[in-house]
Amino acid sequence: MLSQKTRYAIRALQHLADQYGQGPVPLTDIAETQKIPAKFLTVILSELSREGLVDTQRGRDGGYWLALSPIDISYGDIVRLTRGSLALTPCASRFAHETCANCLPESECRLHRLMLRVRDETARVLDGISLAEPVPLDVE
Amino acid sequence: MLSQKTRYAIRALQHLADQYGQGPVPLTDIAETQKIPAKFLTVILSELSREGLVDTQRGRDGGYWLALSPIDISYGDIVRLTRGSLALTPCASRFAHETCANCLPESECRLHRLMLRVRDETARVLDGISLAEPVPLDVE
């Protein structure tokens, strides 16, 4: 499961994508339209800013905006940044691989091979869509 | 991420699949070959038994065995039983749907639509492989 925080982060970024090119968006705007607790959103946006995904300006008329064009930010990027990995097990992460606790050696672990496949399918979906695109309804 | 407990459950079931048709497998066998803390495994196997996935016998020469043929247990089934859902958000579960806390209405939530697609791809992989099959190395 994605954490509540990751879900908030994604919706906040979607909101900023909608306002892209229109100057700084104040935090309270995002919090209200996206139903995110304002104080918690400060934590989230500060992190996204430290990670270089959003730029900020303090003071009057300040706020947040995307540091990159929406088309250059994929959902896969966001999940990797906020959650660390797309995978369902530590051993199945391609960018943040870790060996699972109390597991067999990976070469013998059948779960490992399966989780790699799930990760790759997830990546195919999430890396294939950017913040610029409306999310298609379904695959056929 | 799958919890440690879910990972243990899957490996335990794989072990039972390997011994299918050969009588009860004692818990300590599973614990040792799969590197699972024995006491914790009792909790896990008791749950799997209550859910009808394994049958058990107590007493001498007792143990655990799969209640169904390995080919009739898919990885999707196991994850749904132990974790509740294949989805990455509560709203994207098809069998255990819940609305996400502090979210927009689902019809307006772009994340919802995206998570449904990820769930469906995950299901395609996990429902397509049963405990009877060796896990293929990769898709091309």
Added chain:
DNA sequence: GGTAATTCTATTATTATAGTAGACAATAGA
């Protein structure tokens, strides 16, 4: 200087997770 905004450091409450303890119940075989 005042106001509106972000930023930073700490703290808290709640929940989930991982694992353990120990008494109890059943079974097969000697």
Added chain:
DNA sequence: TCTATTGTCTACTATAATAATAGAATTACC
């Protein structure tokens, strides 16, 4: 029938992650 062996159940505990808040500090425009 005794006993060793094996699973079952209830309860408990420790740790970590999560979600969220508090409040002071900083910045920038007017």
